[in-house]
Amino acid sequence: MQFTFFHLMPYRPLDMTERHKHRAAWVVLPNELYDPKKGADEYQSYIDQLVYAEKLGFDVIAVNEHHQTAYGLMPAPNLIAANLIARTSKAKIAIVGRALPLVNNPVNIAEEFAMLDNLSKGRIITGFVRGIGNEYHATGINPYWSHERFQEAHDLIVQAWTRPGPFAFEGEHFNNRYVNLWPRPYQTPHPPIWIPSMGSSETIKWAAAPERKYPFLVTFSGRDLVARYLNLYREQAREYGYECSPGQLGWASPVYVADTDERAKEEARAGMESLFNDFLAVPFQMLLPPGYTSLPSMKNTMRMRKQLGAKKRHSLEELMESGTVVVGSPKTVRDELSALRDRTGANNLVTMLQFGVLPDDLTKRNMELFASEVMPHLRD
Amino acid sequence: MTAALSSHKVRGVTVRMRRGGSGAPLLFLHGANGLPVWLPVFEQLAKKFEVFVPEHPGFGASDNPPWLRNIGDLAMYYLDFIDTLNPYPIHLVGQSLGGWAAAELAVRNCSRLASLSLLAPAGIRIKGVLPGDNFIWDPDEGVRNLYHDQSIADRILATPMTDDEADMALTSRYAATKFGWEPRWFNPSLERWLHRISVRTLIVWGQNDKLFPVAYAKRWGERIPGSRVEIVPECGHVPAVEKPDFTAREIIRQYAETR
Numbered sequence: 001m002q003f004t005f006f007h008l009m010p011y012r013p014l015d016m017t018e019r020h021k022h023r024a025a026w027v028v029l030p031n032e033l034y035d036p037k038k039g040a041d042e043y044q045s046y047i048d049q050l051v052y053a054e055k056l057g058f059d060v061i062a063v064n065e066h067h068q069t070a071y072g073l074m075p076a077p078n079l080i081a082a083n084l085i086a087r088t089s090k091a092k093i094a095i096v097g098r099a100l101p102l103v104n105n106p107v108n109i110a111e112e113f114a115m116l117d118n119l120s121k122g123r124i125i126t127g128f129v130r131g132i133g134n135e136y137h138a139t140g141i142n143p144y145w146s147h148e149r150f151q152e153a154h155d156l157i158v159q160a161w162t163r164p165g166p167f168a169f170e171g172e173h174f175n176n177r178y179v180n181l182w183p184r185p186y187q188t189p190h191p192p193i194w195i196p197s198m199g200s201s202e203t204i205k206w207a208a209a210p211e212r213k214y215p216f217l218v219t220f221s222g223r224d225l226v227a228r229y230l231n232l233y234r235e236q237a238r239e240y241g242y243e244c245s246p247g248q249l250g251w252a253s254p255v256y257v258a259d260t261d262e263r264a265k266e267e268a269r270a271g272m273e274s275l276f277n278d279f280l281a282v283p284f285q286m287l288l289p290p291g292y293t294s295l296p297s298m299k300n301t302m303r304m305r306k307q308l309g310a311k312k313r314h315s316l317e318e319l320m321e322s323g324t325v326v327v328g329s330p331k332t333v334r335d336e337l338s339a340l341r342d343r344t345g346a347n348n349l350v351t352m353l354q355f356g357v358l359p360d361d362l363t364k365r366n367m368e369l370f371a372s373e374v375m376p377h378l379r380d
Numbered sequence: 381m382t383a384a385l386s387s388h389k390v391r392g393v394t395v396r397m398r399r400g401g402s403g404a405p406l407l408f409l410h411g412a413n414g415l416p417v418w419l420p421v422f423e424q425l426a427k428k429f430e431v432f433v434p435e436h437p438g439f440g441a442s443d444n445p446p447w448l449r450n451i452g453d454l455a456m457y458y459l460d461f462i463d464t465l466n467p468y469p470i471h472l473v474g475q476s477l478g479g480w481a482a483a484e485l486a487v488r489n490c491s492r493l494a495s496l497s498l499l500a501p502a503g504i505r506i507k508g509v510l511p512g513d514n515f516i517w518d519p520d521e522g523v524r525n526l527y528h529d530q531s532i533a534d535r536i537l538a539t540p541m542t543d544d545e546a547d548m549a550l551t552s553r554y555a556a557t558k559f560g561w562e563p564r565w566f567n568p569s570l571e572r573w574l575h576r577i578s579v580r581t582l583i584v585w586g587q588n589d590k591l592f593p594v595a596y597a598k599r600w601g602e603r604i605p606g607s608r609v610e611i612v613p614e615c616g617h618v619p620a621v622e623k624p625d626f627t628a629r630e631i632i633r634q635y636a637e638t639r
Contacts, residue, residue, distance in 0.1 A: 023516070137516060142561040144554065283518055290515075290550075290557035298554075299547050306546075 001341060001378045004060035004094060004350040005053035005367070006252060009046045009080075010279050011070040012357045013038040019070070024282040026069040026134040033070070042073065045360050049353075049367065050084055054091035056371035060125060062094035062350065064196075067102075067131075067138040071279040078112045085120040093120060096196050096217070096350075097127025100157070101149035102139045106174060109153070110160040110181060117186040124187070127194040127217075128154055133287045144291030147202075149173050161190035196252065196350075199229035202294060208236040208244065215348055219252040220280075223323030223340050226251045230344040250348025251340070254325045254355040257369040261328040268327045269316045271358030276314045276324075279356060325355075330373035338378055349378070383418040383426075388434060390461050395442035397434040401426025404494065404635065406471040407462065408433045409478025411618070412514070412560060414440050414552030421620045424628035428635060429471060434461065436481070438555035440548040451503075451559050451567055455484035462492045469494035471635060475620055476591070477502050477556060480565070486581075487573040495638050496581040497631050498600065500589055500617050502565040504574075506599055511565060512591045515557070528588040528616040565592070574603035581607035582634045584627060586615030608634070 014025065015033055022029050050061045063080045066072035074080055077095050084093050093116070098109050117124040130150050136143040152171040156179070159169065165180030185191055195207040196217040207214040216233050218226045230249045237244035254275065256268035284305070288298065319325040326336045337349065353370055354363040383400035398418055406429035410416055415435035425431050437457060438444040448457060458481060462470050471494050474482030479501025486496050512525055524533045541549065581604045585597035594611060601609035610630050612619045619627045 028516070136561075140562050140564070142557065144558040144561060285516060285518060289561075290554045295551060295554055298550060302546060302550060303543060 001347050001349050001380065002059045002247070002250075003057075003375055003378075004062050004252075004348070005050065005056075005058040006062040006064075006094075006096070006350045006352050007046055007050055007354060008064065008066075008072040008352065009042065009074050010275070010356060011039060011042060011073055012359075013042075014070045014278070016274070016278050019278055024069075024134070024286055025071050025279050026282055026286065027137045029070060039073065046354070047080065047083060047087070049360075049363060050080075051087045052364070053367060054088045056367055057375060058091060058371070060092040060094050060350075061088065062096050062125075064096050064127070064129075065098055065131070067135050069134065069138075069279075078116060081116050081124070082119065085116065085123070088123075090123075092123050092125050094125035094194065095127060096125070096194050097129040099129050099131030099135055100153035101130050101146045102135055102141050103153070104174075105176070106153035106156045107160055107176060107179060107181075110157040113157075113191060114161065114181055114183050114185045117191050118183045120186070122186040122191075124191045125194060126191045127196055128157075128214075129196055130292070132282075133289045133292045134282055136289050136292065137286055142291070143289040145173065146292050147294070151206075158190065158193075161185050194250075197229075199225060199232075200293065200297060201232065204229065204233050205236055208233050208240060208248075210240050210242060213237075213242075213244070213248060215248045215250060217250045217252055217348065217350060219350075221251070221324065223336075223343075226323070226340060226346075227343050230346055234345070246345055246347030249344060249346035250350060251344075251346060252350035252352065253323075254352040255333060255337075255370060255374075256325070256327045256353070256355075256358075256366055257330055257333050257374060258365075259329060259369075261332055264328045264332075265316060265320075267362050268325075268358070271354075271356040271362075272316050272319055272325050272327070273314065274356035276319065276356075330369060333370070333374050334377050337374070341378065347380075383422065383431075383433075388461070388465070390457070390464050393437050393443045393445050393448075393457070395434045395437055396440065397432060398422070399430065399432050401429055401431045403427075403429045404471060405429065405466055405468050406431050406473060406631075407458075407465070409458070409472070409474040409481050410436065410439075411476035411478055412552070412556035414549065414556075416621075419621060419624065421624035421628050424624060425631060428632050432465065436478070436555065438558065439552040441551075444551075444555070449558070451480060451484055454481045454559065455488060458482075458485050459489055459492075471495045471497070471631070471638075473497040473499065473631060474501060475499040476617065477559060477565075479503065480559075480567075480570075483574065483577070484567065484570060486579065487570065487576040490576070490578045493579045495634050496577060496579050497584065497634060498581065499584045499619050499627065500586060500592055500596075501583075501600065502560065502592065503567060504571040504596065504599060504603075505563070505566040505568070506596060509593050509595045511593070513564075514591055515561065525590040526617045527622055528586065528614050529622060532622060571599075571603060574600070575605055577604045577607075580634055580638050582630055583607055583609045584612060584619050584630060585609070586612050586617055586619050586622065588615060589617045591617040 063077040166178045169176040258264035435442040479498040480503035
């Protein structure tokens with residue numbers, strides 16, 4: 001398997017009592033709750049963790065983009081990536097991803113990734129996403145056009161990387177008289193593009209298409225959903241007439257390892273529960289603004305919600321039960337991860353070993369145990 | 381009287397339409413929540429008018445043509461619609477999003493209009509007077525913040541929707557998002573062309589509107605030459621629902637003035 005160490009960079013010093021006086025830790029959470037001195041220390045810790053991951057043997061270190069939220073302090077993930085390039089030498093650096101529909105000139109994204117690819121001499125992996133629904137509240141971009149803007153921005157960026165410039169791009173949302181990248185990307189034909197997704201049949205169909213074959217990552221989902229979506233991708237590839245490679249399939253999961261199951265649960269509980277209940281939890285109308293998902297899938301979601309009723313807090317036990325998180329002794333974690341690998345044939349494991357309020361010392365031990373007790377057993 | 385639910389087809393786009401009454405034609409353009417039921421206000425208007433209440437393209441069960449992408453398209457669509465409806469001058473009434481479409485239509489071409497009534501229309505922006513954010517409100521807030529009289533909201537919230545009704549409401553919400561999300565409920569160039577509106581115009585606004593504050597009424601009144609502004613006391617964003625007598629009376633009064 002290929003191992004990625006992924007960071008969200010949450011703002012851990014958040015006053016959770018204050019947080020729950022507001023709709024979410026996103027968009028409307030007053031930024032007076034952010035203390036720059038504490039925040040600067042957070043950046044330092046987190047970048048140190050990413051750099052340390054290379055030393056521990058992770059193949060890829062990864063960051064991503066979120067806006068106006070304590071959930072993740074990387075509105076501009078390429079700035080972190082640039083820093084990581086300078087402090088590492090062999091690990092791939094993944095930005096998974098940039099939210100394409102949120103920008104008004106996607107050429108800027110193509111340019112920045114091309115720069116990072118040159119600066120790192122080809123160590124960059126890119127990720128293309130639409131962003132969580134909340135980002136459409138944060139940026140004002142109309143979610144009704146989210147899919148259209150994503151497709152168009154994708155086409156523009158890939159063309160900017162691969163077509164001789166200057167050329168003109170003529171779209172519905174983006175129109176550029178001159179597309180002519182200086183610098184061009186270092187990798188040929190361009191840096192890899194990963195597609196992280198909560199899973200949707202439209203996205204799977206698109207990513208698996210023979211002209212793309214983009215590696216697909218199921219994020220923050222229980223094991224059954226991970227298996228379902230990855231198998232959908234495999235079947236889709238067969239429909240297209242090819243067999244997908246293990247490298248095209250992956251999933252992302254928060255993981256915690258300690259010497260015993262009991263100890264792992266005790267140490268991971270606050271971090272895991274804060275990730276899902278304090279940082280990530282948002283009201284429905286922020287998470288899924290109209291248009292963000294297709295109308296048919298939204299109708300289904302609404303009916304499921306009607307049956308399920310109001311959501312309560314997730315306990316660590318529930319998250320473990322569904323396989324959304326993996327927590328336990330090295331053996332427990334190995335067994336859980338290898339079972340899902342065998343069930344899906346996926347080769348790409350994106351781990352989140354710092355999550356929610358998990359402190360630095362436990363993060364470091366978690367990383368070390370994962371690298372020494374889990375990773376070698378799952379290597380090919 | 382019962383209103384008929386029919387459909388109307390213009391340039392290959394079929395929309396649902398309620399109609400009732402007899403008299404001069406009145407075209408009512410609904411707001412972001414979609415095609416209303418046959419409201420008491422329609423019943424009153426139907427005594428003087430033949431009332432047409434189409435469901436906008438993209439809303440509910442109406443067709444959603446991919447080329448209809450913004451409020452200008454909707455306004456042009458309704459100009460085509462009016463041309464095919466009947467040959468008589470139309471009394472155009474628009475609520476909120478429908479008021480915005482009506483104003484966009486009127487700045488383009490007033491020649492088919494007999495009068496214009498704007499009920500708390502979207503469409504312009506006054507810097508420093510922020511509208512409510514109905515996209516971030518939760519479903520309960522989305523109902524409660526529309527009405528001053530909370531017993532109306534109580535009644536709406538106590539009435540469960542069938543799956544079909546919920547699907548239609550969702551479809552309408554998608555369509556409203558297309559027109560209103562960004563820029564939020566306004567067209568930056570509309571305000572500077574409102575002087576083009578050359579028919580008698582009535583502006584009705586709830587004193588307690590939590591979506592578009594009542595300060596907007598004055599600005600509309602200043603921009604449309606000769607228009608009349610009526611502020612409705614103890615009324616939220618939907619005068620047609622919350623104060624049907626007042627709303628119908630003022631529309632009929634304006635109709636009388638045009639004769």
